[in-house]
Amino acid sequence: LRGFVYVNSGATLTVNAGTRIVGDTTALGSALFVLRGARLVANGTAAAPVVFTSQRSAGNRSPGDWGGLVIVGNARANRVGNVIVEGSNGSVVGADPAGIVYTGGTVDSDNSGTLRYxxxxxxGYATLADAELNSFTFAAVGSGTTVEYVQALAGLDDHFEWFGGTVNGRYLVSYESGDDHFDGSEGYRGLNQFLIGLQSTYLTPRAGAGAVSADPQGFEVDGCNGGGCVAPSGANAQSAGRDEGLWNMNVFANFTLVGPASGVTVPGSGGVGAVLRRGTGGYYVNGVIARWPRGGISLRDSTSNNRFQVDSLIVRNLYFAENGGADGGFDAAGTNFGQASALTARNANIVVGTGVTAATLFTALPATPTNGxxxxxxPAANxxxxxxxxxxxxxxxxxxxxVGTFITPTVYRGAAAPGGPKWWEGWTSYARN
Known part of the structure; x- marks a missing residue:
């Protein structure tokens, strides 16, 4: 891929199992855009995944070596006007100066193709200030799209970012992100189950590609922010979506989020397992949040607390271990709205493992991973x-x-069943360069 490469409306790009696609590192920001009305069918296998990666050789790679994968669908979002994909109008070979618009969709069941293995x-690449490309960008992507067994590794910005839309996902893996591991906003209403996010260090980006974020988190979920967030009656712009039924209402179930160990320098505003803000709703069920130095969960503003109080923001059956913050991982009293007492009052059933370390929860979590x-x-024994x-x-x-039938309840918390299939084996990778 050299520069911005587009799959145009009406076309289908089929990528065979085992294919390796490289971003041209002499053209910073090289990226693949699957535009509205187009499809990407990338059907890998556990033995032969489809890999989008840097052109540089192993040992010489860095976050920001190329741009990433951008998919634009025709589902609804909760912003109005011609809002473009962040970074799509940047100074990159082949870029459209006007950018790629993703708002205005009307078909929540839209199908942008298949990503499997x-x-x-x-x-990841900062084409402009505050306009970064992510590893995976899902912009208004519909529920007819299949996303399962996908991994982002060593990206510069967010690893998985959803702007509106309804696309569902299973078996998502994120290792060593430069910003958030999972970021949803603008009326995203998809369902996701079995997610892994690991941050053991913050990697140095490629020179000229941008910088590590000032606030990298595990989850960062917003209701709406920026131009086009229309305030419904009696509310403010951060609560966009109420009148037309487009609250940000994503579901994340069976997630495992592990942050950096003691001694790792964390950017000043980062290091929280789950930041929920700007009027978001959503469901967070059967998860593990461990080793996040500034806290396990933070409910940032009154508009999100409104969703929490009326039961459109639901947190249930989580396990916290080795987190900073108050009471083992919550907002401190008098700041924000995610205090332990508030979550207890809403039957969150968050267990704080006193004295329990992240490493003891799992069968193998080395301080410095060497490979996948x-x-x-x-879960480790006991x-x-x-x-x-x-x-x-x-x-x-x-x-x-x-959740319907897409999300299944489980007796365990986290992304893996005790004694069950190790669904991440064989096709995921771990490398720092």
Whole structure:
């Protein structure tokens, strides 16, 4: 890929299993854009994944070596006007100076293709200030699209970012992000189950590609922010979406988020397992948040707290270990809205493992991973995350109605079943350069 390469409306790009696609590192920001009305069909296998990566050789790669994968669909978002994909109008070979618009979609069931056993490595690029390309960008992508068994590795900006849309996902892996591992906003209403995010260090980006974010988190989820966030009646712009049913209402179930160990320098505003803000709703169920130095969860503003109080922001059956913040991982009293007492009052059932370290929760979590095989996310013997999951949704009709049959309840917390299949094995990678 040299510069911005486009799959235009009406076209389907089919990528065979085992294909390796490289971003031209002599043209900074090289990226693949699958435009509205086009499809990408990338069907890898566990033995032969499709890999988007740097042109540079192993040992010489860096975050920001190329731009990333951008998919634009025709589903709805909660911003109005001609809003463009961040970075799509940057000074990159082949860029459209007007950028690529993703707002204005009308078909939530839109199909942008299939990503199965796909890896994106060493991507991300700041084409302009505050306009970065991500490893995976899903802009208004619809629920007809299939996303499962996909990994982002060593990217410069967010690893998975959803701007509106309804695309669902299973088996998502994120290792060593330069910004957020999972970032949803603008009326994103997709369902996701079985996610892994690991941050053991912050990698140095390629010179000229941009910088590590000032606030990298595990989850960073916004209701709406920026121009075009229309305030519904009696609310403010950060609550966009209420009147037309487009609250940000993503679902994340069975996630494992592990932050940097003690001694790793964390950017000043980063280091929180889950930051929920700007009027977001959503569901966070059966997860593990461990080793985040500034806190496990933070509910940042009154507009998101409004969603929390009326049960459109639901947090259930999480396990915290080795987190900073108050009371083992919450907002401190008097700041923000995610205090332990507030979550307890809403039946969050968050267990704080006093004295428990992240490493003891899993079968293999080395301080310095060496390759994909050195990480085993299965619960260790007698691990507290092997139990304690929300094992049925029948008692909570709100959750049951929202997740349908796509999300399955589990007796365990985190991304892996005790004694179950190691679904990340064989096709994921771990490398720092």
């Amino acid at each position: 796909v890896r994106v490595e060493f991507a 095989a050195s990480l085993d996310w299965s 691990s507290p995350i092997a139990t304690g999951g929300l094992a049925t949704f029948a008692a909570d009709p709100r959750i049951a109605a929202r």
